[in-house]
Amino acid sequence: MSSRNPYTESNRSAATDNPELDANSKNADLERDRHYNDGADLRTNQGVRIADNHNQLKAGERGPSLMEDFIFREKMNHFDNERIPERIVHARGAGAHGHFQPYDNAARYSKAAVFSDPSTPVFTRFSTVQGSRGSNDTVRDVRGFATKFYSSEGIWDLVGNNMPVFFIQDAMKFPDFVHAVKPEPHNEVPQGQSAHDTFWDFVSLMPESAHMVLWTMSDRAFPRHYRFMEGFGVHTFRLVDAEGTARFVKFHWKPLAGTCSLIWDEAQKLWGRDPDFNRREMWNDIENGDALEWELGIQVVEEEDEMNFDFDLLDPTKLIPEEEVPVEPIGKLTLDRNPDNYFAETEQVAFSPGHIVPGIDFTNDPLLQGRLFSYLDTQMMRLGGPNFHEFPINRSVCPFANNQRDGQHRHTVNTGQAAYEPNSIDDGWPAETAPGPRAGGFESVNEKIDARKIRARSDSFGDHYSQARLFWNSQTDVEKEHIVAAYTFELSKVARPYIRERVIQSILPNISMDLARGVGEQHGVSVPDVPPAEAGEYGEGCTEVSEALSLLARLPGDIEHRKVAILAADGVDAGEVQDIKQRLTEGGATPLVIAPTMAPVTAANGETIESDGMLNGLPSVTVDGVIVAGGQTSVDRLTQSGLAIYYLQEAFKHLKPIAIISEAEELLARASFFRMARGVFTGDTVAEVFDDFAAVLGEHRVWARNCVANDMPA
Numbered sequence: 001m002s003s004r005n006p007y008t009e010s011n012r013s014a015a016t017d018n019p020e021l022d023a024n025s026k027n028a029d030l031e032r033d034r035h036y037n038d039g040a041d042l043r044t045n046q047g048v049r050i051a052d053n054h055n056q057l058k059a060g061e062r063g064p065s066l067m068e069d070f071i072f073r074e075k076m077n078h079f080d081n082e083r084i085p086e087r088i089v090h091a092r093g094a095g096a097h098g099h100f101q102p103y104d105n106a107a108r109y110s111k112a113a114v115f116s117d118p119s120t121p122v123f124t125r126f127s128t129v130q131g132s133r134g135s136n137d138t139v140r141d142v143r144g145f146a147t148k149f150y151s152s153e154g155i156w157d158l159v160g161n162n163m164p165v166f167f168i169q170d171a172m173k174f175p176d177f178v179h180a181v182k183p184e185p186h187n188e189v190p191q192g193q194s195a196h197d198t199f200w201d202f203v204s205l206m207p208e209s210a211h212m213v214l215w216t217m218s219d220r221a222f223p224r225h226y227r228f229m230e231g232f233g234v235h236t237f238r239l240v241d242a243e244g245t246a247r248f249v250k251f252h253w254k255p256l257a258g259t260c261s262l263i264w265d266e267a268q269k270l271w272g273r274d275p276d277f278n279r280r281e282m283w284n285d286i287e288n289g290d291a292l293e294w295e296l297g298i299q300v301v302e303e304e305d306e307m308n309f310d311f312d313l314l315d316p317t318k319l320i321p322e323e324e325v326p327v328e329p330i331g332k333l334t335l336d337r338n339p340d341n342y343f344a345e346t347e348q349v350a351f352s353p354g355h356i357v358p359g360i361d362f363t364n365d366p367l368l369q370g371r372l373f374s375y376l377d378t379q380m381m382r383l384g385g386p387n388f389h390e391f392p393i394n395r396s397v398c399p400f401a402n403n404q405r406d407g408q409h410r411h412t413v414n415t416g417q418a419a420y421e422p423n424s425i426d427d428g429w430p431a432e433t434a435p436g437p438r439a440g441g442f443e444s445v446n447e448k449i450d451a452r453k454i455r456a457r458s459d460s461f462g463d464h465y466s467q468a469r470l471f472w473n474s475q476t477d478v479e480k481e482h483i484v485a486a487y488t489f490e491l492s493k494v495a496r497p498y499i500r501e502r503v504i505q506s507i508l509p510n511i512s513m514d515l516a517r518g519v520g521e522q523h524g525v526s527v528p529d530v531p532p533a534e535a536g537e538y539g540e541g542c543t544e545v546s547e548a549l550s551l552l553a554r555l556p557g558d559i560e561h562r563k564v565a566i567l568a569a570d571g572v573d574a575g576e577v578q579d580i581k582q583r584l585t586e587g588g589a590t591p592l593v594i595a596p597t598m599a600p601v602t603a604a605n606g607e608t609i610e611s612d613g614m615l616n617g618l619p620s621v622t623v624d625g626v627i628v629a630g631g632q633t634s635v636d637r638l639t640q641s642g643l644a645i646y647y648l649q650e651a652f653k654h655l656k657p658i659a660i661i662s663e664a665e666e667l668l669a670r671a672s673f674f675r676m677a678r679g680v681f682t683g684d685t686v687a688e689v690f691d692d693f694a695a696v697l698g699e700h701r702v703w704a705r706n707c708v709a710n711d712m713p714a
């Protein structure tokens with residue numbers, strides 16, 4: 001600390017205390033900038049009322065336009081400059097507001113206000129990494145999971161992903177990695193995906209990426225809904241308690257709804273059927289009052305235990321198995337309010353791992369240290385200068401004052417004559433605050449460093465395969481099949497045979513011979529008899545399993561938040577439709593009546609039933625299960641409809657539960673599956689089939705059907 005000037009001390013009582021925040025504080029803060037058009041006259045930005053917003057000023061009705069038309073020029077000039085650069089990575093995203101409530105145990109680990117205040121407002125943005133702002137939601141990619149906590153002691157950003165590790169160990173390689181994964185520079189192909197030469201060239205030459213690439217080849221790479229996705233802080237961070245004791249932590253977001261992903265074929269079809277699938281579902285659910293919820297958990301490692309692992313806590317390509325250090329829940333995140341304006345909030349929000357508060361600190365993870373530079377740097381360019389902290393979405397809810405001044409787009413009107421410290425002209429304000437457990441100034445962990453300058457990688461970062469093997473060992477058979485299929489597909493898009501061979505012969509055998517052989521067979525590439533990696537890199541001893549690494553370990557278990565199609569056509573049994581809707585709604589699921597057209601369905605008893613969508617407008621890839629409502633005429637009509645048959649076949653292929661309330665022999669025959677097929681339930685009444693259908697829906701998919709799903713032509 002610098003020496004304190006006397007004016008600071010004498011005037012301390014005038015300083016602002018931390019405000020009392022509640023879940024609504026950021027919403028109230030944003031109200032200062034909201035603009036409402038109700039009853040407003042159309043005016044220029046200078047306030048001049050506009051009489052004609054359809055015609056330029058011209059010399060005669062058919063004559064040339066006049067330069068003088070300041071109204072046209074202002075309008076066009078603003079329009080021409082509407083775009084800002086998109087994020088260099090994570091360009092496509094969707095965000096929501098909410099709040100964080102800590103549990104009673106949280107303050108034990110950290111003095112950060114966010115862990116003791118009853119509620120802190122937050123804004124969370126989910127994103128894909130590779131694609132541009134207009135790319136598809138459901139591509140195979142990592143998902144960003146970035147949360148801004150507007151805490152009473154300043155802003156904390158937890159800028160994580162939905163996978164707990166990363167592709168590289170040192171930020172020095174980040175530009176290389178991003179150049180390799182992004183669309184190729186000569187033709188800007190492909191968009192939003194890793195299935196191309198430069199990505200596989202790079203990762204096959206960088207064995208440290210093997211673990212993370214394996215995660216991205218799993219179904220985690222296309223979550224069913226953001227609410228069904230885990231989140232991770234990735235790096236080891238530090239929490240500092242009120243006594244100043246620091247502990248290492250890994251942050252986890254555990255979805256209260258459980259984990260569910262799409263199936264690759266489903267994800268691909270969604271690119272065309274609903275490219276905004278994840279974004280739309282989050283938006284609609286929040287509009288319907290169905291909030292998204294996660295628990296924040298931490299894995300805590302005491303400082304003296306830092307070296308007790310067979311990997312390095314500073315290596316971001318490693319996770320701490322939950323069986324070794326359990327995840328302790330310390331709070332709950334709720335996202336329950338949609339933004340008012342995509343650009344002002346979701347596009348302009350600026351996250352940075354460097355936004356931390358007293359009670360939270362960094363570690364020497366070289367990836368994290370590099371990130372601390374990169375985010376602010378990119379935001380200067382993307383958001384046009386150093387004043388983006390003034391944008392409503394980025395503005396701290398707690399008061400702040402300092403001597404930073406001016407710059408592009410400055411809004412604050414700083415008063416006073418002294419913009420320096422120490423000063424006596426403005427009575428010494430704004431003044432420093434000494435560190436303290438509450439309302440204290442930020443203090444870095446007092447880590448002793450005694451080292452020589454060196455550009456090198458620690459040997460403790462050398463094992464690139466043990467944890468990849470741990471991940472592989474921990475997958476169920478279905479998940480393993482999907483991973484083999486994923487590598488096979490991705491490599492089929494790689495034009496250069498030697499890159500495909502390098503992946504199959506030099507990388508995959510070190511993870512698993514089964515994986516290597518599975519992919520090798522489909523590419524006609526032989527696999528060596530023994531893994532080629534050096535013993536040190538290979539982690540030969542790793543035969544362990546961590547159940548928490550399987551997506552199926554945290555299945556929802558019930559039908560809450562699931563979307564179910566009720567197929568109906570004219571002649572449907574209205575009572576059964578009502579019965580199905582009621583049972584689904586009682587379980588927290590959303591029923592959607594899907595009909596051949598958007599015209600209301602006329603039921604057998606003459607009632608009309610509104611349809612929520614058409615067979616090809618809300619196709620089976622947008623729902624989690626399908627029920628064909630009873631009523632013989634309706635079932636007969638659906639049996640004759642190619643779209644209805646395709647709907648059922650596709651749902652079958654994607655392992656979704658199907659219930660048919662009718663005898664429906666012909667429908668089953670046309671759809672080419674059998675009454676006894678797994679997860680297909682038929683009966684005369686809803687009561688007969690519903691519980692079985694709901695039980696399977698709770699498990700998300702009919703996993704046992706995987707072996708026959710590929711036979712389905714849909």
Ligand code: HDD
Nearest residue numbers: 087089090125144145146160161171174234370371374375
């Ligand atoms: Fe990053 C954006 C997450 C490594 C540099 N990153 C960005 C976003 C997320 C992450 C979620 C989007 C934030 C938003 O929604 O606006 N990044 C990660 C994680 C990483 C990671 C979990 C590894 C553990 N990132 C990483 C490295 C660097 C960057 C190593 C550079 C040294 N990331 C950036 C960036 C971005 C970014 C270029 C682009 C836009 C932005 O920051 O604001 O600075």
